[in-house]
Amino acid sequence: MNAFLVFIILMVVLISVGLYFSSKSHYVCTECGACFKLGFLKDFFGFRILAQRLTKCPNCGEIMLPHIERD
Numbered sequence: 001m002n003a004f005l006v007f008i009i010l011m012v013v014l015i016s017v018g019l020y021f022s023s024k025s026h027y028v029c030t031e032c033g034a035c036f037k038l039g040f041l042k043d044f045f046g047f048r049i050l051a052q053r054l055t056k057c058p059n060c061g062e063i064m065l066p067h068i069e070r071d
């Protein structure tokens with residue numbers, strides 16, 4: 001088995017799962033209640049991997065830990 005091929009398959013699976021979850025959920029600001037999405041890349045490399053991450057609200061500009069809700 002080619003290790004590189006396994007790596008590529010793993011990456012494709014990870015990105016598919018990330019895309020699926022980022023399209024199925026959104027964030028809610030704990031300060032003003034605004035709903036927003038971070039976009040796939042920020043979502044994937046930020047929140048999904050680090051689990052807890054502070055984010056700047058695009059509505060009120062407050063730095064907070066957003067609440068995740070399913071769409």
Ligand SMILES: [Zn+2]
Pocket residue numbers: 029030031032033034057058059060061062
């Ligand atoms: Zn806000």
